[in-house]
Amino acid sequence: MFFSGRQFAAAAFVALPLVASPALAQESAMSAPVATISVAAEGTASVAPDMAIVSLAVVSRAETAEAAMTDNNQSMQKVLDALKASGIAAKDIQTDNFSINPQYKQVTSDDGSESRVIDGYQVVNGLDVTVRALDNLGAVLDQSVKLGVNSGGNITFTNADPSAAQEAARKQAVAKAMAKAKTLADAAGVSLGNVLAISEGGSAPQPLLRTASFAMKDMGSVPIATGENDYDVTVNMTFAIGQ
Template identity: 55%
Template sequence: MRLGSKTSPVLLTIGAACLPLLLAFGPAQAQEQVRRREPVLSVSGEGQASVAPDMAIVSLAVVRQAKTAGAATAANTAAMNEVLAALKADGIAERDIQTSNFSIYPQYRRSETKNGTIETQEIVGYEVTNSLSVKVRDLTKLGSLIDQSVKLGVNSGGEISFTNDKPDDAIRDARKAAVAEALDKAKTLTEAAGVKLGKILEISEGSTRPMPQAPMMRMAMAKDVAPAPVPVAAGENTYTVTVNVTFSLGE
């Protein structure tokens, strides 16, 4: 009896100390358990919107070879300066012209023995490549710009990707279409299951991408260029947005 009387106050004291914690965390945990048990429906929707491109990004490169690195660099620089001057004269802003690559590589002549193994490697020259990434905001000038660049010494590259400077409106339309598809899916599923569709508990955007972007083309840079400008077809850019939506369910 004495042992019990001594330990009881301690137990009561601990219980009183923990009571505020139980009151503070108990209801929250209970609500979390209820929320977890609440029936929900999660669906995804995808929306697309197409728009004509208003800008092209063109890759142009000048490649020159010579016996020495200095001679190859000098020849490359002279040709690239002419290309840059022509681009600026054609209305391309400096902010839309960017050097994307500059490289110098030795060129080797290899001698092989009869058994196929390489015996010697001799440097016989150097190749210098200077590449530009050019944004063309006036697509009506694209064909003539490529044509003129080739005449001035561009002999590599020619990759073109069409894009939009500000695709905000197209992406907004794609978002609306994605949400509409998600809502339609949810209604179809709940009607088929014979349950009521509740309120939206959560909505998130999964991804936004230009898919597919207008085709990327690669044009051969030949020495002999036709007098007419290079024909270019811009097509359309399609922007795709995915959304994920979670609904509560009723009986």
């Protein structure tokens, strides 16, 4: 049978939709929204600390700034020498703050007016000290106070390498998230499909560090209780709902 050019074009036009229809159906199926279940869960791992960061400060006061500085320098040098003698490395001793400030008092003039006048100067020299041998912490604190430390006293217990605890917390968080997703799927009467997305909440696992403090006066031996540090990790997971 012979077709004219116009008849052939019409036949081709009619056939094209029939040829393209499987591709259109596939594209439509791919663009259909996927039913999902999204959950979040937290994992926690506890580990005993193996180091401490202690804040110590020497505060000196005198009539002149020079006298206050001299007194402070002498006391702080004794503290630094004692810390190094106890085995603390120079890299673990860092100046945290240093300040020189006038101290004022309120005075009343003969005419009854009040004004503030300088009544001496105060010098503060603070340190952050990392103590890696916790058994030596009490002795370090005791000796520091005896040599002139009279302010500070906050202690943060931490870990040099918390990666093992963080990994355990991650695994626990993922296991909890998967169990939660399965519970939701079972309750809804659907099956749980593949994991579509997983992410860790926050920028990095953050520890709940133990802190303590000690008094600066009437100290004998300093008792220290280190406890444990908790490392928390949050994960977010998205699962497909199976058919």
